[in-house]
Amino acid sequence: GENVEQHPSTLSVQEGDSAVIKCTYSDSASNYFPWYKQELGKRPQLIIDIRSNVGEKKDQRIAVTLNKTAKHFSLHITETQPEDSAVYFCAAGQAGTALIFGKGTTLSVSS
């Protein structure tokens, strides 16, 4: 089955810096890669997703890149703000199947 590895487990940046979180997946059949942000005690919130027919997607300060050959995808947050502090999870799956999550990255943005 699918296995998703996520790095780093913790990331501390200064406000205004960029943050990059990387994930690898094992199942070449996976074709859908969402990123979720989870604040303490709250639900995972979808922030961006990418499908395997696209190499990059951007939404304001957030971007995701996908390298299908290498089976890895990354989340890029530019101009970080304190409210970006949260746990970020990557996930991988196929249409209509389970999402397999990475272990999460705790991002801390200090002002």
Next chain:
Amino acid sequence: EPEVTQTPSHQVTQMGQEVILRCVPISNHLYFYWYRQILGQKVEFLVSFYNNEISEKSEIFDDQFSVERPDGSNFTLKIRSTKLEDSAMYFCASSVYQETQYFGPGTRLLVL
């Protein structure tokens, strides 16, 4: 904006008791999921449900677990005989098609 809702928000139960966790998916969604998250760990898939039947389940989803869509709006997860290790946050999710899944606020289950 429509959201997935879950009840109760917290549930405390004794080991061996049955619990039912309830979810109301977003109204036009067709695919429903249950996930769990043990404190401080990653989100783990339990089961997916489409067209009134289970479409996929993980090894966690053993005979102690069952799901049901008793009416047109609710989606439930039942744990027949709870164990200490069932203590976790349980999230329901739904999707209109087969990809973007929206999560509910979760039910925190504590088994004593």
